[in-house]
Amino acid sequence: MLENNSVGIVVAQCAHFDTPxxxxxxxxxxxxxxxxxxxxxxxxDKSNAVLICHAxxxxxxxxxxxxxxxxxxxxxxxxxxxxxPLDTNKxxxxxxxxxxxxxxxxxxxxxxPVTGKPWGSTFPIVxxxxxxxxxxxxxxxxxxxxxxAVIGGSLGGMQALQWTxxxxxxxxxxxxxxxxxxxxxxxxxxxxxxxxxIITDPEFHGGDYYAHNTVPRRGLRIARMLGHITYLSDDxxxxxFGRKLKSNIQYSFDAEFEMESYLRYQGDKFAGEFDANTYxxxxxxxxxxxxxLPFNGDLSAALKQAKAQFLVVSFTSDxxxxxxxxxxxxxxxxxxxxxxxxxxxxxxxxxDAFLMPDAHYHNILRTYLSNIEIGGNDAK
Amino acid sequence: MLENNSVGIVVAQCAHFDTPxxxxxxxxxxxxxxxxxxxxxxxxDKSNAVLICHAxxxxxxxxxxxxxxxxxxxxxxxxxxxxxPLDTNKxxxxxxxxxxxxxxxxxxxxxxPVTGKPWGSTFPIVxxxxxxxxxxxxxxxxxxxxxxAVIGGSLGGMQALQWTxxxxxxxxxxxxxxxxxxxxxxxxxxxxxxxxxIITDPEFHGGDYYAHNTVPRRGLRIARMLGHITYLSDDxxxxxFGRKLKSNIQYSFDAEFEMESYLRYQGDKFAGEFDANTYxxxxxxxxxxxxxLPFNGDLSAALKQAKAQFLVVSFTSDxxxxxxxxxxxxxxxxxxxxxxxxxxxxxxxxxDAFLMPDAHYHNILRTYLSNIEIGGNDAK
Numbered sequence: 001m002l003e004n005n006s007v008g009i010v011v012a013q014c015a016h017f018d019t020p021x022x023x024x025x026x027x028x029x030x031x032x033x034x035x036x037x038x039x040x041x042x043x044x045d046k047s048n049a050v051l052i053c054h055a056x057x058x059x060x061x062x063x064x065x066x067x068x069x070x071x072x073x074x075x076x077x078x079x080x081x082x083x084x085p086l087d088t089n090k091x092x093x094x095x096x097x098x099x100x101x102x103x104x105x106x107x108x109x110x111x112x113p114v115t116g117k118p119w120g121s122t123f124p125i126v127x128x129x130x131x132x133x134x135x136x137x138x139x140x141x142x143x144x145x146x147x148x149a150v151i152g153g154s155l156g157g158m159q160a161l162q163w164t165x166x167x168x169x170x171x172x173x174x175x176x177x178x179x180x181x182x183x184x185x186x187x188x189x190x191x192x193x194x195x196x197x198i199i200t201d202p203e204f205h206g207g208d209y210y211a212h213n214t215v216p217r218r219g220l221r222i223a224r225m226l227g228h229i230t231y232l233s234d235d236x237x238x239x240x241f242g243r244k245l246k247s248n249i250q251y252s253f254d255a256e257f258e259m260e261s262y263l264r265y266q267g268d269k270f271a272g273e274f275d276a277n278t279y280x281x282x283x284x285x286x287x288x289x290x291x292x293l294p295f296n297g298d299l300s301a302a303l304k305q306a307k308a309q310f311l312v313v314s315f316t317s318d319x320x321x322x323x324x325x326x327x328x329x330x331x332x333x334x335x336x337x338x339x340x341x342x343x344x345x346x347x348x349x350x351x352d353a354f355l356m357p358d359a360h361y362h363n364i365l366r367t368y369l370s371n372i373e374i375g376g377n378d379a380k
Numbered sequence: 381m382l383e384n385n386s387v388g389i390v391v392a393q394c395a396h397f398d399t400p401x402x403x404x405x406x407x408x409x410x411x412x413x414x415x416x417x418x419x420x421x422x423x424x425d426k427s428n429a430v431l432i433c434h435a436x437x438x439x440x441x442x443x444x445x446x447x448x449x450x451x452x453x454x455x456x457x458x459x460x461x462x463x464x465p466l467d468t469n470k471x472x473x474x475x476x477x478x479x480x481x482x483x484x485x486x487x488x489x490x491x492x493p494v495t496g497k498p499w500g501s502t503f504p505i506v507x508x509x510x511x512x513x514x515x516x517x518x519x520x521x522x523x524x525x526x527x528x529a530v531i532g533g534s535l536g537g538m539q540a541l542q543w544t545x546x547x548x549x550x551x552x553x554x555x556x557x558x559x560x561x562x563x564x565x566x567x568x569x570x571x572x573x574x575x576x577x578i579i580t581d582p583e584f585h586g587g588d589y590y591a592h593n594t595v596p597r598r599g600l601r602i603a604r605m606l607g608h609i610t611y612l613s614d615d616x617x618x619x620x621f622g623r624k625l626k627s628n629i630q631y632s633f634d635a636e637f638e639m640e641s642y643l644r645y646q647g648d649k650f651a652g653e654f655d656a657n658t659y660x661x662x663x664x665x666x667x668x669x670x671x672x673l674p675f676n677g678d679l680s681a682a683l684k685q686a687k688a689q690f691l692v693v694s695f696t697s698d699x700x701x702x703x704x705x706x707x708x709x710x711x712x713x714x715x716x717x718x719x720x721x722x723x724x725x726x727x728x729x730x731x732d733a734f735l736m737p738d739a740h741y742h743n744i745l746r747t748y749l750s751n752i753e754i755g756g757n758d759a760k
Contacts, residue, residue, distance in 0.1 A: 251405035
């Protein structure tokens with residue numbers, strides 16, 4: 001069943017790019033595909049496009065369902081649809097699977113046409129900057145000169161920020177949610193543990209597990225279990241599970257506490273679905289992103305080329321991308337006399353809050369997005 | 381070289397117990413050894429004994445060195461020694477390796493006399509309550525009726541608390557540092573991820589890796605890397621490593637950031653030294669400890685039998701055993717009209733702060749311990 005305000009049944013599309021893409025690392029991708037979805041209608045003067053950038057394990061499938069019987073809608077369906085905060089009656093919304101991803105865009109699981117085998121370990125390490133460059137190619141492909149807005153949470157927020165730096169004339173508004181101008185050492189440390197769990201899994205085979213007909217499931221499972229802890233606040237885990245036992249204490253290493261069952265379930269599910277090489281690359285992109293690095297850590301100097309207007313949102317219980325990190329972005333934008341709205345939302349859910357349909361949060365987005373002017377009046 | 385105020389060269393000792401010990405799980409250990417060390421001299425009326433309880437990976441080797449050339453002293457050497465905060469001129473100090481440990485006391489690595497093979501997976505799961513019971517046996521063995529004090533940090537603090545509940549007449553003071561009346565769901569979740577990393581390591585062999593002449597090194601390494609993140613505060617990691625690169629970005633999964641090298645080093649070191657089965661059991665003991673459980677979560681009711689005087693210490697940046705958790709203990713003790721001193725120490729080091737020689741913290745311990753009255757004047 002589809003809700004009334006769903007974007008409805010959607011179809012993923014694929015754009016092929018033949019012009020080589022030089023990555024930040026210096027590696028060159030001779031050609032690549034990007035898988036994407038769109039919702040709403042591009043207006044006459046092409047001024048109503050909004051790009052949604054996904055986080056670590058996201059995809060292009062942001063909203064709607066693939067069939068009436070599809071169990072779950074896209075990952076940000078609560079945000080995107082007719083009369084939803086990101087209103088598809090007004091905006092033409094684009095979701096895209098990042099380059100290096102495992103949901104259709106070219107990545108480690110894709111076949112390298114030169115070898116006829118999966119790229120595997122040879123797929124280059126892509127960065128936030130590379131993603132934004134490839135997304136600009138997608139806009140060219142779609143004939144969109146300028147984005148009304150780019151929006152993303154977490155790693156997606158880094159891409160939104162990077163859009164304003166790489167293409168200051170192609171983006172009018174950036175919504176940077178639950179994000180940071182770079183990762184803290186602690187955040188990078190969690191990524192490192194997750195990667196080491198994957199890389200040291202004997203089934204990883206140096207990243208070429210496809211050839212061995214296996215996947216480093218154990219490592220990916222540990223990585224995801226760890227991730228889940230950091231997406232929730234301590235309080236949220238306490239409220240959701242507390243110390244609830246499934247039955248009496250068994251003096252075993254089985255899942256005796258409900259929280260243990262939850263983590264194992266999430267880990268198993270993810271390990272069966274997600275590509276390990278992609279996980280490694282997504283976390284590395286997070287580690288590397290640091291626009292202030294070439295400016296000796298001066299974020300204000302780094303953001304000097306930005307021209308967009310900004311909405312920055314953080315959540316009080318988010319300990320992985322804390323409000324303090326968002327305020328760093330806000331300060332640097334204000335130093336450059338840019339127009340910035342900042343909301344620090346009181347929310348219990350930790351980092352995951354950016355995905356939740358919290359009324360206060362959604363109203364902030366709704367209000368901000370409704371005030372964005374679009375040119376043509378022919379956006380249905 | 382030994383410092384002036386070192387306890388000097390020390391020798392570990394072993395006490396053997398032949399009377400069966402019934403564990404909380406119902407399992408019975410027919411006999412067991414406890415490895416321990418002592419510093420200072422037991423006074424005539426045996427009123428100056430202080431027991432130190434160790435945390436997750438601690439040992440009986442609290443202070444001093446095993447030889448002049450020993451590279452490192454015991455793990456709490458900055459606290460214990462002549463004229464140190466826990467002054468061995470006044471006190472007779474006992475360090476003991478917990479039952480189930482891997483440093484001499486009977487545990488998974490020990491040979492089960494019935495089978496002639498290491499206990500391995502068959503060694504029972506021990507609890508904080510079991511440790512305290514076994515430690516009481518050690519006091520009997522040493523001819524000590526009553527402890528002047530019991531002291532511990534983290535999991536050691538739980539043992540100190542448990543001493544006052546299990547043997548209210550055998551302990552006069554309890555120093556409960558950086559601890560909690562039970563673990564939060566988040567804390568248990570970190571333990572679960574660590575255990576799953578170990579248990580799913582193909583070299584674990586269901587806990588009987590000794591028979592396969594191997595150890596689950598990869599899992600233990602991941603567990604320790606993860607642990608290290610949680611022992612430090614985000615700020616401490618930032619101050620210690622920040623985003624410092626070892627050289628330029630290499631676009632690889634090598635240890636490019638200094639923090640990555642540190643974590644890998646710590647993980648490798650630990651995996652080469654510590655026993656995986658012991659790690660599993662120590663974390664499970666942490667999970668299970670919850671004196672309020674039989675009292676429907678009413679900690680005040682749970683602590684009713686305590687008679688000791690208390691010093692409770694927490695550290696502002698400790699996010700794994702936060703000050704709020706220490707305050708729960710303080711409140712429950714006050715509800716029972718017990719004498720409690722509480723110090724919330726401003727410290728940057730996170731949970732690890734309890735092991736650091738912070739002057740303010742050490743002065744608190746020094747003052748508290750110096751006020752403990754001991755009977756005989758023959759403690760040198």
